[in-house]
Amino acid sequence: MMKANVYSLSHNVVLDAAPNGDVIVETPYNEEWINAIRSVPGRRWDATSKCWVIPGSKSAILVLCHALQDVPVEVKSTQLVERFPEFMQLQSGDEKNALKKLKDTLKMKGYSIKTQKAYMGHAERYLRMLTIPLKNAESHHTHAYLLKLSDESRSSSYVNQAVSALRFWLVTVLGRSDLNQWIRPKRQKKLPVVLSSGEVAKLLKAIQHVKHRTLIALIYSSGLRIGEAVRLTKQDIDPVRKTIHIRQGKGGKDRFTVLSNAAYAMLQNYMETQPIVKYLFPGGKGLDHHLTERSMQHVFVKAMRKAGISKPATVHTLRHSFATHLLENGTDLRYIQELLGHESSKTTEIYTHVSIKDIRRIQSPLDRIGMDDEDQ
Template identity: 35%
Template sequence: MTLPQKPRLLDQVRQSIRLRHFSLKTEKSYVYYIRDFILFHQKRHPSEMGVDEIRAYLSHLAVERQVAASTQNVALSALLFLYKQVLELELPYIDNIERANRPKRLPVVFTRTEVKQVLSRLDGMNHLIVSLLYGSGMRLMEGLRLRVKDLDFEYRQITIRDAKGHKDRVTMLPTATIEPLKLQLQKTQQLHQQDLGMGYGAVELPYALARKYPNADKEWKWQFVFPSWKRSVDPRSQQIRRHHVYEQSVQRAVKKAVQTAGIHKHGGCHTLRHSFATHLLEDGYDIRTVQELLGHKDVKTTMIYTHVLNQGGRGVRSPLDSY
C-alpha cells in the first residue's frame, strides 16, 4: 500500500493561507517571498534553516536590492507565517536585521478644487467609484468589494466588511451618490439576470458561506455593486464568475484624470482617502470621528493629517505678509 504523497511546500503554504481566508494578493506575495527565500539560500529546505538565514535574507533585501520598508515587512510576515503556520516551528526573536529605510513623508492631499477637477474628467462607473472614495474615505479595494447588501440608503451609511485588520466598520454614504448608486444597481441587476439566464450568476462568497448556504452565491444581495464587464475564471476555485471591477482600470483612469487636469502631485486613488480625512478636519470634525470613519486602530495614525493642516510653517504667518 502506497502512502499518499505529501503536498509540495508551496502548495502547503497556499492551502494554509486559504484556510485563514487571506486575500489572493496576500497569497501571491507570501508565495513569492517564500520561494525567493529558498532560492537565495541555494534551494535549502526552510526546515533546515532558521533565524540566521532569515536575518541574512532580509538584510539582503534592504542592502542589495534596496527594497522599501513595507516590502521588507511583507517578506518578514511571509517567512514568519511559513515557520509558525506551515512548518509549525517556533522561532526566537529575530534581531539585528538591516532595516530598509522608512522615509517620513506627509500624505499627498488634493485641494477641494483639485478633487473637482479630477472628478470632472471621469465618467460612468469610474466617476461614481472615485466619488465614493472621496466622499466616504474608503480604500480602493473596499469600494470595489462592496456588495449590494452593504449599502443602506435609509440610514445613508456603508458597511465595509473585512477591511484592513479583518474588521468591519461603518462609514457615511454621501447624499450626492445616492441616485447614481441606485441607477448603478439597476444596471447591475440587469446584468445579473442575464448571467442567471445563461447559467452563470454566481459570485465569490466570503469564508465558508458557500458551503453553509449553497444557493447564496446567486442571490442578488451578495452581488458586487461594481461588477466587471466580463466573466472570468476564479484562480482558486476555477469556476467561471463575474468578479468586481479590476482595480488597475480605476487606478489608470484616476492617474489620467490627474495628468489631464494639470495637477503636479504624485496622487492617485489613495490620495482621495487622504483628502477626505484632511477636509473633514478642516471643517472642524473631531479627530476621533475621523479615526472611526477611516478605520484606524490608533488615533496616532489619524493625527498625521493634522500635520498636513499645519503646512506652511505650522500655521504661523510669515513676516513678509505683514508688509
C-alpha cells in the same frame, strides 16, 4: 499512489554534476516527468548508470528548467547551482510541501487574499535566493534576503512585510525555533499625499465614464479602500440612514461609513443605466464579477494626467484626502478613526500632520516685512 500536491522526499527528480560538465538527471518512474526530460534537446539515456544526461549548455539548461518547473527537484551539487543559477527557480518536494503548508495555514487563519499573495510571494522569492536546501537555511540566509531587498531600495514597509512573512512561515508554520534572530528596518515617517478639494473636483471632471466617475466619487466621499469599493453591493447602501456598510474590510472587520448625498445622486443616476446582479460595479468578466483594483488604478492614472495633476498619487490618496479634509473641516479625530476603520488612533493621527488648517493661519515673516518693488 502519491496524493496530488503532496510530495515525498523520495519522489524528487535529482540533478547532479557530471565530471565532463554535463548534468546528470535521475528520476523515479513517472511518465509525465520522463516526457518533460525528453523535451530537452540533446538529452540522452545512460543505460549503464540508469540516468539521463543533459548537455551542459545554457540553452539546454533553460529548456530543462522550464520542463521541470512544476516537478519536485533536488539539486545535489552546490557548484551546479553556482554554474547555472537558473536551477534556483526549481523546488524540491520538501520545499513544495513547505509552501503548501504556508498557503493552507494562511487560509485557515483567515488572512486576506492580498496578504496571502504577499506572504507566498516572499516565501517563493526567498527560496529562489537559497543555494542550499530549505531545511539547512540559517538566520544569516534570511538576513541576506532582507538585505537584498534593502539594496534594491525597497521601502521599509515592504521589508517589514517580508520579515513578517518569513517569520510566520519559518517559525510559526514550519516550527523553526532556531531562526529567532530578526532585524526590522526602522519605519520611514513619510506623510501621505493629499489632493486639495479643487484637485478632486478636477479629477472627477476628467473621468467621462459614468461607472468609473461614480466609483471614484464614492471612494473619496466615504474614505473607502479600493478593494472595499469595487466589492460594494446594492445591499451595502442605506440612503435613509446615509451610511455605507463595509463588510469584511481590512482585518476581517465590518464597519459603517458616511454616504454622501452628492455621491448617492451619482450612484442613482448610474444604476438607472446599469443592471445590477451582485456587485454595484461589475467588471469585464460579467455582472457577477466586480471591477478589478488594477483596472481602477489605471483609470485613476489616466484621469490624473488629463486633469493636469502631477502629484505622486494613487487611488488610496483619495482616502487620505477624505480624512484630511474632514479634519480640516472640524470633524473629531475619533469619528474619522471609526469611519476609516483604524484599530489604533495612532494610525489616524498622521492626518494631523498633513492638515493645513492651522498652517494657513500663520503669516510668513517675509509677508510681515512688506517688501515693495524698490526694495526688490
